[in-house]
Amino acid sequence: MTPSTRDREQRAATVLDRLSLARTTPYGVAFQPGSANAQLGCYLWAQALSASVHPFVGMIEVVLRNAIHRSLSLQVSTQRHVSFPWYDRATPGAVPLRGKSLERIEELLSEGSLWKGYPAATPQGPSRTSFSTIRIQSRSTGATRRTGKRSCSGSSGCSS
Numbered sequence: 001m002t003p004s005t006r007d008r009e010q011r012a013a014t015v016l017d018r019l020s021l022a023r024t025t026p027y028g029v030a031f032q033p034g035s036a037n038a039q040l041g042c043y044l045w046a047q048a049l050s051a052s053v054h055p056f057v058g059m060i061e062v063v064l065r066n067a068i069h070r071s072l073s074l075q076v077s078t079q080r081h082v083s084f085p086w087y088d089r090a091t092p093g094a095v096p097l098r099g100k101s102l103e104r105i106e107e108l109l110s111e112g113s114l115w116k117g118y119p120a121a122t123p124q125g126p127s128r129t130s131f132s133t134i135r136i137q138s139r140s141t142g143a144t145r146r147t148g149k150r151s152c153s154g155s156s157g158c159s160s
Contacts, residue, residue: 012037019043 013036016024027033027042073084076093085091087105097105 009036012040015040016043 016036016039024039024043027046028039031039031042033039033042069086070082072086072095073081076086076091076095077084078093086095087097087101088094088109089097089102
């Protein structure tokens with residue numbers, strides 16, 4: 001080994017040691033590299049592969065979440081709306097939620113950060129959300145507060 005190769009091997013061995021055997025051993029078993037530098041190369045290759053797949057996995061997650069929302073919206077609204085508050089137990093026919101899902105929805109509803117009414121906060125984004133009828137239910141008291149879109153026209157004034 002030349003001094004530069006020896007230094008590179010020593011640095012690779014140090015990095016592998018710092019990464020821990022539990023993290024790097026599977027690469028040694030799977031690829032059987034002939035040196036610490038080659039094993040580190042296998043680890044870095046796997047990291048690059050993982051990073052290149054991550055955006056695709058994120059897109060699939062959003063597509064799947066939107067498909068679930070659409071399907072449940074159509075089911076609860078009896079095929080009338082592609083975006084409907086199926087998660088809101090105050091909505092007739094809503095899907096019964098339990099555990100952490102129920103807790104998170106209740107938290108969002110009580111904060112007013114999840115809009116109630118049709119259409120719900122749509123998967124298409126805020127630009128597709130209707131703010132004409134918004135009901136916000138207090139988690140602690142159960143009271144419901146209605147807000148409405150104000151419309152103003154020249155001679156008729158404003159109305160809620």
